[in-house]
Amino acid sequence: MTVVSPRSDQHVAVDDRARGDRAAVRRERATTVALLAGSTLALAAFGWPLVATAVPADAQRAAPFVAFAVLPAVIAVVLAALDRQMHSAKAVALLGVLAAIGAGIRIAGAGVGGIEAVFVLLILAGRAFGARFGFLLGMLTIAVSSVLWGGIGPWTPFQMFACAWVAAGAGLLPAIRPRAATVAAVRRATALEIAMLAGYGVVAAYAFGLVMNLWFWPFALGMGTDISYDGAAPIGENLASFALYSLVTSTLTWDTVRAVTTVIGIALIGPAVLASLRRAKLPSQRRATRRP
Amino acid sequence: MRYRAAPLRAAAIVAAVFVVSRVAYRMVFGGAAGGGVLLLDVPRVPLEGPFAHIALFGPITSGGIWNAAVSALPFAAVILAFGVLNALIDVQRLFVLGATRGPIRAVSRALVIAWATAPALAQSVRRMRRAAALRGERGPAALLVPVFEHTVERALALAASMEVRGFAASARPTADVERPVRCAAASLDQGGAWRLDDVDFELAPGSLTIVSGATGSGKSSLLDAMSGLFQHFEGGRQDGSMEIGGLDRRRFPPRETAGFVGVVAQQVRLSFVAETVHDEIGFALTTQGVDAAHIDERVRQTADDLGIARLLDRQVTALSAGEATLVAIAAALVSRPALLLVDEPLAELDTAARELVCEVLDRVAHESGTCVVVAEHRTAEWQRIADTWLEIDGGRVTIGDAPMLPPTPASTSASTAAGDDRAVTERSHPLVSVQGLDARHGDTVAVRDARFTLRAGELVAITGANGAGKSSLLSAMAVPDAPSGITIDGVDVASLDPAARRRAITLVPEQFDDLFFSTTVAAECHRADRRNRPSTPTAQTLAALLGRDLGEGLLLRHPRDLSAGERLCLAIAIQLAPSPAALLVDEPARGLDASARRLVGDALVTVARDGRVVLFATHDREFAARFASRELTIVRGAVAPAPRTTAEVIA
Numbered sequence: 001m002t003v004v005s006p007r008s009d010q011h012v013a014v015d016d017r018a019r020g021d022r023a024a025v026r027r028e029r030a031t032t033v034a035l036l037a038g039s040t041l042a043l044a045a046f047g048w049p050l051v052a053t054a055v056p057a058d059a060q061r062a063a064p065f066v067a068f069a070v071l072p073a074v075i076a077v078v079l080a081a082l083d084r085q086m087h088s089a090k091a092v093a094l095l096g097v098l099a100a101i102g103a104g105i106r107i108a109g110a111g112v113g114g115i116e117a118v119f120v121l122l123i124l125a126g127r128a129f130g131a132r133f134g135f136l137l138g139m140l141t142i143a144v145s146s147v148l149w150g151g152i153g154p155w156t157p158f159q160m161f162a163c164a165w166v167a168a169g170a171g172l173l174p175a176i177r178p179r180a181a182t183v184a185a186v187r188r189a190t191a192l193e194i195a196m197l198a199g200y201g202v203v204a205a206y207a208f209g210l211v212m213n214l215w216f217w218p219f220a221l222g223m224g225t226d227i228s229y230d231g232a233a234p235i236g237e238n239l240a241s242f243a244l245y246s247l248v249t250s251t252l253t254w255d256t257v258r259a260v261t262t263v264i265g266i267a268l269i270g271p272a273v274l275a276s277l278r279r280a281k282l283p284s285q286r287r288a289t290r291r292p
Numbered sequence: 293m294r295y296r297a298a299p300l301r302a303a304a305i306v307a308a309v310f311v312v313s314r315v316a317y318r319m320v321f322g323g324a325a326g327g328g329v330l331l332l333d334v335p336r337v338p339l340e341g342p343f344a345h346i347a348l349f350g351p352i353t354s355g356g357i358w359n360a361a362v363s364a365l366p367f368a369a370v371i372l373a374f375g376v377l378n379a380l381i382d383v384q385r386l387f388v389l390g391a392t393r394g395p396i397r398a399v400s401r402a403l404v405i406a407w408a409t410a411p412a413l414a415q416s417v418r419r420m421r422r423a424a425a426l427r428g429e430r431g432p433a434a435l436l437v438p439v440f441e442h443t444v445e446r447a448l449a450l451a452a453s454m455e456v457r458g459f460a461a462s463a464r465p466t467a468d469v470e471r472p473v474r475c476a477a478a479s480l481d482q483g484g485a486w487r488l489d490d491v492d493f494e495l496a497p498g499s500l501t502i503v504s505g506a507t508g509s510g511k512s513s514l515l516d517a518m519s520g521l522f523q524h525f526e527g528g529r530q531d532g533s534m535e536i537g538g539l540d541r542r543r544f545p546p547r548e549t550a551g552f553v554g555v556v557a558q559q560v561r562l563s564f565v566a567e568t569v570h571d572e573i574g575f576a577l578t579t580q581g582v583d584a585a586h587i588d589e590r591v592r593q594t595a596d597d598l599g600i601a602r603l604l605d606r607q608v609t610a611l612s613a614g615e616a617t618l619v620a621i622a623a624a625l626v627s628r629p630a631l632l633l634v635d636e637p638l639a640e641l642d643t644a645a646r647e648l649v650c651e652v653l654d655r656v657a658h659e660s661g662t663c664v665v666v667a668e669h670r671t672a673e674w675q676r677i678a679d680t681w682l683e684i685d686g687g688r689v690t691i692g693d694a695p696m697l698p699p700t701p702a703s704t705s706a707s708t709a710a711g712d713d714r715a716v717t718e719r720s721h722p723l724v725s726v727q728g729l730d731a732r733h734g735d736t737v738a739v740r741d742a743r744f745t746l747r748a749g750e751l752v753a754i755t756g757a758n759g760a761g762k763s764s765l766l767s768a769m770a771v772p773d774a775p776s777g778i779t780i781d782g783v784d785v786a787s788l789d790p791a792a793r794r795r796a797i798t799l800v801p802e803q804f805d806d807l808f809f810s811t812t813v814a815a816e817c818h819r820a821d822r823r824n825r826p827s828t829p830t831a832q833t834l835a836a837l838l839g840r841d842l843g844e845g846l847l848l849r850h851p852r853d854l855s856a857g858e859r860l861c862l863a864i865a866i867q868l869a870p871s872p873a874a875l876l877v878d879e880p881a882r883g884l885d886a887s888a889r890r891l892v893g894d895a896l897v898t899v900a901r902d903g904r905v906v907l908f909a910t911h912d913r914e915f916a917a918r919f920a921s922r923e924l925t926i927v928r929g930a931v932a933p934a935p936r937t938t939a940e941v942i943a
Contacts, residue, residue, distance in 0.1 A: 083398045089545070090525045092398050093451030096405030097444055103406070104413060140399065144406050151302060153374040182844055183814055219367050220314065225321035227346055240342040248320070272437040275811035279850055280444055281527075 034081035035135065038074045042161045045071050046215045049229045050238065067215065071157035075139065082136050094280060095136055098125050102141035107149050116258045118145075119166060119208075120265035121273075123201055126167035127193075128277035134167030155216070162211055166204045173200060194270045201262035209255035213246045221245065296379050303375020307368040314364040315357055322347050328355030401460050408454075408565070409447045416442035423806035425771065427866065428794050428823055434809055441852070442806075446562055453563035456519055457576040457623070458550025464580075465544060467537025467552040472497055472631040472663035473518060478532035480517050486510055490688045491517075491532065495665065495680065497630065500657035502674045503667045505684035507856055507885040511667035512558060514684065515633045518665065519555045520546035537630060550576060554624030558635040560616045564608040569600075569619050572608050576627045594626045598652055612759045614645030621652060625662075632656060634666045638673060639883035642757040642911035646673055653677075669885040723748045724797075724874050724905050728777040731761065731768035738764035742931040744924060746874065751900040752907045753916035755934065756926035762909035763802055765926065766876045769907075770799035780873050794824075794870040802878040804863035805852060813854070813862060814847040820869040827871070834865040837895040857888030861895050874905040881915040893919040 048067035098121065106118040118141060126134025139160045146152045146159075173196060178189035218229035227241040318324045322336060334349040420438045424430070454460075471494075478491035488510050495501055503511045516522035523530050524545040534541040537552050546553070557563040566572040573594060574587040582590075595601045600618050603611065611619060617637050624632060634653065638646045654677040657664040668674065681692045722745035731739035738761040746752055756762050769778050771793075772786040779785065780796040788796060800807070810816040817830040826833070835842050838861050846854075851862055860880060867875060880892050896919060900906045910916050916923055923934035 079399055088525060088527050089401075089451055089455045089547075090448060090527065092402045093405050093448050094444070095399075096402035096451070097409045097447030099402060100406035100409045100447075101413070101440070101443065136399070136402075140402060140406070144403060147378075149299070149302065151299070151306075152378050153303070153306070153371055181848065183847060186812075186848060220310075221317050221321075225318050227317075227321045233345075236342070237345050241346065244339075244343060244346060245317075269436050272811045273440060275850060276437065276441045276444065279853065280448065 031081045031132070034078060035132070038078040038081075039161075039165070041074050042071060045074070046158065046161070046211050048215060049218050049242070050214075050235060068154060071161065075157055075160060079136075079139065082132060091133070094129070095133065095140060098137055099140035099144050102137065103145035103148055106141065106145040117261055117265055118163075119201060119205065119258065119262045120269070122163060122167035123170040123197055123204065123262070123266065124270060124273045125277060126170035127173065127197060128274055129171070131168040131171030134169075134171045135164045138162075138164035138167040155212075158212060158215055162208050166208055169204060170197065170200060173197070190271050190274075193274070194266060197270060198263045198266045201266055202259045205259035205262050206251065206255050209250040209258070210246055213249055214242065217242055217245050220249070299378035300375045303372050303378065307371040307375075310368050310371060311361055311364040315360045318356065318360040319352055320348060322350035324352040324356035324360060325350055326353055326356040326359055328353045328358065331357075397460065397462070404460075405447060405451050405454070408450055409443060412446040412450070413439070413443050416446065419803070419806060423801065423803075424809075425790070426799055426801060427807050427809070428790060428870065429809060437811070438806065438809055449557065449559065449562035450565060452521055452525055453555075453557060453565055454575075454579075455525060456521065456546045456550060456553065456555040457565070458547050458579040458627075461547040461550060461579070463548050464551060465539055465548060467539055467549060467630070469497060469537065469552075469630040471535065471538050473665070474533075474535045474538075476533040478517075478530060478534045480510075480513060480522060481529045481531070482513065482522075482526070483528070486513065487687055488514065488684065488689065490690075491534070493680075493682060493689065493691055495663050497663050498657060498661040499679040500653065500664045500666070500674075500677055501680040501682060502671065502678045503665060503682045503684065504669060504671055507669060507883075507888055509684040510687075511669070511684060512635050514682075514689065515555075515635050515665065515667050517541065518631070519553055519633050520544065520549065521555075551580065551627045552630055554627065554629035554632040556617070556620045556624050556632070556634040556637060558639070560620035561608075561611075563620070564616075567607060568604075569595075569606045569608060569611070570604045572619060573604075573623045573626050575623060580627070590626055594622045597625075598622050599648075612645075613640040614642070614648065614758050617641065617645070617649055618652065621649070621656075625656065630662060632662050632664045634664065636667055636669070636883065638668060638670055640758075643913070645758055650674065650677060722746065723781060724907075725779045726769065726777065727779070729765070729768055729772075730777075731764040733764065738929055739768060739926070739931070740929045744931060744933075746905045746907060748873075748905060749900055749903050750905055750922060751896055751920050752905075752922045752924060753920035754907060754909045754924040754926055754931070755911065755913055755916050756909075758911060760926045761929040762911075762926055763878050764929075765931065766799055766878050766907070766909055767801075770797055770876055791870075795872060797874040797876065798867040798870060798872040799876040800860070800863045800867050800878065800880075802882065804860055807863045807866055808851040808859075811850055812848055813842070813851055816851050816862065816866065817847075820866045824869040824871075826869045830865050830869050833868050834862055837861040837865055837898060838891070839894065855888065856884055857891040860884075860888075860892050864895060864899065868899065872904065874907065875899055877906070877908040879910055880908050881910055881912045889915060 045067040102118050102121045105121060106116070122134065122138055122141065125137050129137075142156065142160045142163050146156050176189050176193045176196065178185040221228045227245045229238060229241070233241075315324070330351060330353050332352040334352065336347045336350045338344070338347040416439050417435070420435045420442065423438070424435055429435075458464075473493070473495040475491045475493055480486075480488040480491065491514070503514055505511050513522055513526075513528070516526065517528070517530060517534060518536060518541070520536070520541055522528040523542055530542055536544075536549060539549065546555075564572055565575050570588075570591055571578075574591045577587045577590060591604070592601065595604055598618050598621065600615065600622060603615055603619065608616070608619065617640070621632075621634070621637070624634075632653075637649050637653070641649065650673050653664055653666065656662050657679075658677075666674070666678075683690050683692050724746040726742050726744050726746075729739065729742040730737065742765060754762055754765065769785070772778055783796065785793060785796055808816060810819055813834075814831070817834065820826075820830040831842060831847070838858065846858075851859065854862065864875070864877065877896065880896065881889050884892060893915065896906055896908060900921075908916075908920070925932055925934045
C-alpha cells in the first residue's frame with residue numbers, strides 16, 4: 001500500500017464527494033424539469049376536450065387520438081427520468097412493497113364499489129417520503145393493480161397520472177414540526193398534520209374525480225345528448241355541460257364516498273402509518289452533508 | 293402464451309356497463325329520441341342560467357336507444373380488445389426482464405419486489421392475529437398497523453437479501469481474492485444516529501474474524517459496510533477507504549460483488565427468497581443466469597458439504613432455527629465467495645446447533661480459504677477457532693486479542709433473591725397445575741402428557757433443545773384447546789372467556805415485537821391500560837421492570853426502536869396489564885448481550901416477587917441456572933424435572 005498522509009487522503013475524499021454532489025444536484029434538476037414538463041403535457045391530454053376547441057376544426061378530430069398516444073409516451077419519459085434517481089436498493093424495495101400493498105387495497109376495494117382506500121396510502125406515503133417518491137408510487141400502484149386484476153385499458157395511463165399527482169401533492173404540503181420534544185407538543189403537531197392531510201384528501205378526492213371525468217366525458221356520452229361534448233360550441237357552454245355531467249356521474253356519488261373514506265382512513269391509521277413509514281427511513285438520494 | 297379468463301370476463305363486464313350507461317345518459321339528457329316505436333313520452337325539462345343549453349329527459353324511442361347503444365360499440369370494442377391482451381400477455385415476465393436492462397431498471401426491480409411481497413402480506417396477517425389474541429386486542433383495525441409494519445420489514449429484508457445475492461446486477465467486476473478486506477482510515481456515519489471511526493484493518497484469506505461489541509454498538513452496520521448494504525441500501529455514509537477484493541466499496545453496489553461476497557443476515561428467516569430449500573440455496577446462481585443442471589449440481593454439493601442434503605426438498609418455512617441458519621450459510625456459499633459475512637448466527641440456536649455452525653464456519657475459513665467475518669456478542673464459542681478479534685466500543689474499532697471470558701456468573705443480588713424465594717415458595721400452595729397437557733401441530737404431537745405444578749412466587753425455567761416443544765407447551769398453556777388439563781387456582785383455563793383467561797395467564801411470545809400495536813411507548817402503555825384497567829398503570833410497571841424512571845424521551849420513542857432488553861420489558865409490562873396469576877415468557881434471553889440478559893433476568897425476578905407464577909422457556913442453560921428458582925426440562929415433547937435444582941448448581 002502506498003503511504004499517504006491521512007490529510008491528503010481526506011481532501012481527495014471531500015473533493016470526490018463534492019463532485020458527486022454537484023452531479024447529483026444536476027440530475028435532480030433535470031428530473032424536476034422532466035416531471036413538470038411531463039405533468040403539464042399530461043394535464044393537456046386530460047383536458048383535450050377543452051383544448052381541442054382552441055385548435056382549427058381539422059385538428060379537432062385528431063385531438064382524442066393525440067391525447068391517448070401522448071400519455072403513455074410521457075409516462076415512459078417521466079419513469080425513465082425518475083428511475084435514474086432511485087439509487088438505493090432500499091428506496092426501490094420500499095417503492096415495491098408500498099405499490100404491492102396499494103394494489104392489494106385497490107383490488108380488495110374494487111368489490112366494495114367506490115371505497116377507494118388506496119388514496120389513504122398514497123397520501124401518507126407521499127407525505128412521508130416526498131413528492132418524487134409519491135409520484136412513482138402513484139404510477140406503480142395503478143400499474144401493479146391493473147396487471148394483477150387484468151384491468152389495463154385506455155384509462156390506465158390517465159389513472160396513473162391522476163394517482164401520481166395525488167401522492168406527489170401530499171409531499172408538497174408544508175412541513176409541521178412539534179415545538180418541543182414533549183408528549184403534548186408531539187400530539188398537537190400530529191393532530192395538526194393529520195387534519196391537514198385529511199383536508200387535502202377531500203380536495204384530492206374531488207379533483208381526482210373531475211380530471212378523470214374530463215378526458216372520458218366525450219366518450220361516455222357520445223354525441224347527441226344535451227350535455228355532450230361539442231367541439232364547435234364555446235368553451236363556457238362546454239364547461240357547463242361538463243360540470244353537470246361530472247356532478248351526476250361521480251361528484252355526488254363516487255367522489256363523495258371516496259372523500260369520506262379518505263378522511264376516515266387518514267384519521268384512523270394516519271398517525272401510526274406515518275410513524276412507521278418515517279421509521280423505515282428513505283435513504284437520501286443526495287449524500288451531501290453541509291460542509292463547514 | 294397463457295390464457296387467463298378473469299381479465300376477459302372483467303373487460304366484458306366493463307364494456308357492457310359502458311354501453312348501458314351511455315344509453316342511460318341519453319335517456320336523462322334528452323337524446324333517446326329518433327325513429328322506431330315511442331316507448332315513453334317524458335316531457336322535456338329545460339335548465340336555467342349557465343345550463344340554459346341543456347334540457348333533461350324527452351321522448352324515448354326504440355330507435356333512439358338502438359342508436360345510443362350502437363354509438364357506444366366502438367369504444368366498448370376497445371375495452372374488450374384490452375381484455376383479450378390482458379388475458380394473453382404475461383406481464384410479470386416483462387418485469388423480470390426489465391429489471392436487468394433497459395431504462396427503467398429500478399422501477400422494474402420495485403415491481404418484482406412488489407410481486408414477491410404479496411405472500412408475506414398473508415403470512416403477517418396470520419402472525420398478527422395470533423399476537424392480537426395473546427394481547428386481547430380485537431377487531432381488524434388494530435391489526436392494520438402491525439401488519440403494515442411487518443410487511444414493510446419483510447420486504448426490506450427480502451430486497452437486501454436479493455441485492456447481496458446479485459439480483460438485477462448489470463456488471464460483475466473482477467475482484468482480487470488475495471485482498472478480501474482492506475479498510476484505511478474509514479469512518480461510517482448513519483445520519484447522526486450512529487457513527488463509527490477508526491475503521492482501519494486488513495483481513496486475510498483463510499481467516500476467521502469475530503466482530504464483538506454490545507447490542508447496538510454497530511456490529512451489523514460494520515458488516516453491512518463490507519457487504520455494501522450500508523452505503524447502497526441503508527443510505528449511510530462512508531468516508532476514507534474501504535476496499536473489498538480491491539474494489540472501492542462506495543463505487544460498487546452489493547449486487548455487483550455478489551459472486552465475491554456472501555452474506556448471512558441476522559434474521560435468516562426474514563430474508564429467505566425462495567419457497568424450497570433447494571431454490572433458496574440456488575438463488576444466487578439463478579440471478580447469474582447459470583443453467584439449471586449446473587445449479588442443481590452446485591446446490592447438492594454445497595448442501596452435502598454442510599450436511600443438510602436431506603433438507604433440500606423441504607419448504608423454507610418448515611425449518612428449525614438451526615436448520616434455517618445452515619441453509620442461509622449454504623445459500624451464501626453456493627457462489628463460492630472469497631468473503632463470507634455472518635451476522636449473529638448463534639443467537640437463536642441451542643448448544644448442539646451452535647457447535648455445528650461454529651464447526652462449519654471453522655472449516656469454511658481454514659479449509660476452503662475463505663475470509664470469514666462473524667458479528668457476535670457471545671464470544672465463548674469462538675475462542676478456539678477465531679484468528680482475529682475486532683472490538684467495537686465507544687464508536688471505535690480496535691483490533692484486539694481474544695477477550696477474557698466473562699467470569700462464571702457470580703450470585704448477583706437478583707439470583708440470590710431467587711434462591712431465597714425458593715424456600716418461601718415451597719411452603720405456598722400450588723397455583724398452576726398442569727395435568728396431562730397435549731399440544732399438537734396438525735398430525736405431529738409436539739408435547740405429550742405434560743404434568744407439573746407451579747407455586748405462587750416461583751420463577752421456573754423450562755429448558756430444552758430447539759424443536760423440543762417448549763414454545764408449543766407455552767402456547768398450549770396460554771391459549772388452550774378444550775379440554776386442556778391446565779387449571780389455575782382450581783379453575784380450568786380452557787373454560788374461561790378470553791378476558792378472564794388473560795387475568796389467569798398471559799404469554800410473551802418468542803417474537804415479542806408482534807405484541808406492539810402503537811407507535812410510541814406512551815401510546816402502547818395507554819392502550820394496555822385502556823383495555824385492562826390495571827391497578828398499577830403499565831408505564832409504572834415498565835419503570836419497575838427497567839429499574840429506572842422512563843422520562844419523556846423514552847415514552848416518545850417508537851417501541852421497535854428501543855433496545856432488545858427494553859423491548860422485552862415493555863412486552864412483559866403489556867402482558868402484566870390484566871394482572872395475570874401466571875406469566876409465561878418464551879425465550880427471554882434470545883439474542884441478548886450480557887447487560888440486556890441481566891436486565892431481563894432481574895425483571896423476571898421482580899415479577900415473581902410480586903407473588904405471580906413465572907415460567908420461561910429457554911435453550912440457554914446458563915441463563916436458566918442464573919435466574920430461575922427451579923428448572924424443568926423438555927426432551928422430544930416429554931416434560932420432566934431437571935436433574936438438579938438451580939440453587940445446587942450455583943452453590
